[in-house]
Amino acid sequence: MRKHFYYGWGGFSYNLKKNNCLNVIMNKMNKWIIFGVVIVVVAILAFRPLQLFYKYYLTPCAADGPEKQDDFEMHLEEINLESYYESLEQFDDEFNVQVINEVTYKDKTYPIYQIDSVNESSQNRLLLFAVTHGNEFASALVIPKLLREIGENEVYQSWDVRIVTPVNPVGLDYQSRYNENGCDINRDFKDFQTLGAQIQRDAIQEFNPDIIISLHEGPQKGFFAISTASVSRELESSILSELQKKEVQMASKSFLGLPLTKDGLMHEGFIITTAKKIFGIHTLGSYGELQGVGVITTESSWFDTDAQNRIKPHMIVVETVVNEYGKIAP
Numbered sequence: 601m602r603k604h605f606y607y608g609w610g611g612f613s614y615n616l617k618k619n620n621c622l623n624v625i626m627n628k629m630n631k632w633i634i635f636g637v638v639i640v641v642v643a644i645l646a647f648r649p650l651q652l653f654y655k656y657y658l659t660p661c662a663a664d665g666p667e668k669q670d671d672f673e674m675h676l677e678e679i680n681l682e683s684y685y686e687s688l689e690q691f692d693d694e695f696n697v698q699v700i701n702e703v704t705y706k707d708k709t710y711p712i713y714q715i716d717s718v719n720e721s722s723q724n725r726l727l728l729f730a731v732t733h734g735n736e737f738a739s740a741l742v743i744p745k746l747l748r749e750i751g752e753n754e755v756y757q758s759w760d761v762r763i764v765t766p767v768n769p770v771g772l773d774y775q776s777r778y779n780e781n782g783c784d785i786n787r788d789f790k791d792f793q794t795l796g797a798q799i800q801r802d803a804i805q806e807f808n809p810d811i812i813i814s815l816h817e818g819p820q821k822g823f824f825a826i827s828t829a830s831v832s833r834e835l836e837s838s839i840l841s842e843l844q845k846k847e848v849q850m851a852s853k854s855f856l857g858l859p860l861t862k863d864g865l866m867h868e869g870f871i872i873t874t875a876k877k878i879f880g881i882h883t884l885g886s887y888g889e890l891q892g893v894g895v896i897t898t899e900s901s902w903f904d905t906d907a908q909n910r911i912k913p914h915m916i917v918v919e920t921v922v923n924e925y926g927k928i929a930p
């Protein structure tokens with residue numbers, strides 16, 4: 601009896617110990633299972649942005665040739681290249697309009713234009729690039745409108761303006777971000793293997809601009825401008841206040857959903873500049889900074905179905921730069 605009692609208690613305590621152990625193991629396992637599930641969920645959620653980051657930032661040539669994008673929603677409008685070139689050439693009597701290069705793709709020749717305003721009393725030089733990414737069609741449509749404005753608005757008289765468009769003519773024809781070789785021109789500012797990047801580098805060397813503006817569009821709701829480190833804070837705030845005054849819808853997040861410095865503005869300060877160096881992302885902005893020239897990149901929204909709405913904020917930024925730069929710059 602005693603023995604039985606003993607064993608009984610012994611058995612009970614053994615069971616108790618076993619149960620405790622099981623509980624502990626189960627608890628530990630639960631923790632690991634929860635931890636594992638969290639990791640998997642985070643990885644799945646992060647995977648898409650990481651995949652997009654890899655494709656759009658770290659792969660200079662992600663396609664075999666010009667191709668349409670299907671990673672993002674996008675309102676596209678076809679641009680008739682012949683009419684576009686005609687719309688540039690009609691400014692021939694007021695501006696110095698010339699073809700500076702040509703791309704041949706599938707037996708078709710695509711000219712790239714350089715348009716210079718002709719001023720005798722100019723003090724500053726603005727260099728402007730349009731259509732680095734061929735699917736960002738509104739950036740092409742800004743140019744004829746801007747040329748009309750330059751001809752009419754006195755504020756441009758103290759500026760030499762040089763415009764290069766379309767930087768990526770094959771992309772424009774095929775509604776493709778990439779050029780004829782499937783390369784993203786705005787990731788090629790180290791090796792300069794694309795004609796688009798070479799043309800921009802040569803224009804910077806030859807024209808020696810005070811400031812550069814590059815017209816783009818992106819998959820964010822609303823408009824924003826990216827300014828590199830040497831663009832003054834005063835100029836940034838003038839641009840923001842003009843955009844606000846003219847009721848432009850401002851983006852609060854950028855390309856991959858990253859929060860902006862302010863609504864409507866991404867300032868490429870020390871952190872972004874260093875991150876671009878670490879990841880080896882060589883954009884026009886990085887190159888401009890190396891040359892000591894500030895670069896403003898304008899980004900209207902791909903989603904907007906109203907082309908005029910997309911054109912408007914680019915025009916405001918250009919006009920504000922021309923209006924304010926001389927007052928602010930040393």
Ligand SMILES: [Zn+2]
Binds near residue numbers: 732736816
């Ligand atoms: Zn772009």
